[in-house]
Amino acid sequence: xxxxxxxxxxxxxxxxxxxxxxxxxxxxxxxxxxxxxxxxxxxxxxxxxxxxxxxxxxxxxxxxxxxxxxxxxxxxxxxxxxxxxxxxxxxxxxxxxxxxxxxxxxxxxxxxxxxxxxxxxxxxxxxxxxxxxxxxxxxxxxxxxxxxxxxxxxxxxxxxxxxxxxxxxxxxxxxxxxxxxxxxxxxxxxxxxxxxxxxxxxxxxxxxxxxxxxxxxxxxxxxxxxxxxxxxxxxxxxxxxxxxxxxxx
Numbered sequence: 576x577x578x579x580x581x582x583x584x585x586x587x588x589x590x591x592x593x594x595x596x597x598x599x600x601x602x603x604x605x606x607x608x609x610x611x612x613x614x615x616x617x618x619x620x621x622x623x624x625x626x627x628x629x630x631x632x633x634x635x636x637x638x639x640x641x642x643x644x645x646x647x648x649x650x651x652x653x654x655x656x657x658x659x660x661x662x663x664x665x666x667x668x669x670x671x672x673x674x675x676x677x678x679x680x681x682x683x684x685x686x687x688x689x690x691x692x693x694x695x696x697x698x699x700x701x702x703x704x705x706x707x708x709x710x711x712x713x714x715x716x717x718x719x720x721x722x723x724x725x726x727x728x729x730x731x732x733x734x735x736x737x738x739x740x741x742x743x744x745x746x747x748x749x750x751x752x753x754x755x756x757x758x759x760x761x762x763x764x765x766x767x768x769x770x771x772x773x774x775x776x777x778x779x780x781x782x783x784x785x786x787x788x789x790x791x792x793x794x795x796x797x798x799x800x801x802x803x804x805x806x807x808x809x810x811x812x813x814x815x816x817x818x819x820x821x822x823x824x
Contacts, residue, residue: 608641613715615701617649617681627651629701629708631715635727638691638717648676648685655687655715656702660725663734664700664709675703694718698730710737 613636619628627650638644646655657670666672673687691697697717701708714734719727 608643609638610643610645611636611638613644613646613655615646615648615655615676616651616653616678616713627706629706629711629713631655631699631701631713634714634731635716635719640691640694642691644689644691644717646673646676646687646689647683648673648678648687650681651679652677653701653703653708653713655689655699658698658700660696660698660730660733663698663714663730664702664737666702667698672702691717696720696725700734707737709734711735 614632616630617628617632618625620626631646636644652675654675655671655673657667657672658665659667671689676685676687678685696719698719699715699717701713703713712731712735714731716727716730719725719730
């Protein structure tokens, strides 16, 4: 009997790899307690086929102390990570974390159980950085307020407000949306092909920039700028007093 008991204990352990934790399965909910099933991820139909479902379903539950929450992980690789309301996409210090629960094919049986031990609100998110799931609204709450401050809607809106950020081990690294790309100029070569090149550097001391207009080899109207410095054009290279080199016009 002791042999079979030992096998039973060993079978109840979940051995984690990579980011996953090593933990025993949560015990059965006490008599009178409820088990709340929350589906994490999966796929959903779209016009072009199927797309990832970056959601917890349901997104919010009301649970009593002693109730169990069973997270059922679907495609592809998600977490249930505890955060705070103020920082929805950052792991709370000392908070609960399922770790990454990979399930590429969406097979049943990938679960993580959590026993509710307080009536205070609990906030969770998916910390998958590939696609920034939290910033796309992949958040979950237990006992969130239904009115006033700190509702589920407020929590999700705050998470979505982090969209366009890069999640790093140190937290959130915001990308300034006002940061402009480096300016570029477009020139047209003699064959009529448009070439995009970095903007010209400032003219060096003693040089002048002379704008002009003309046509390219394909007959298209174009504009150009000539950066000229002292002695930049040899006098003996002039052709019929118009400037230029033979064969280039």
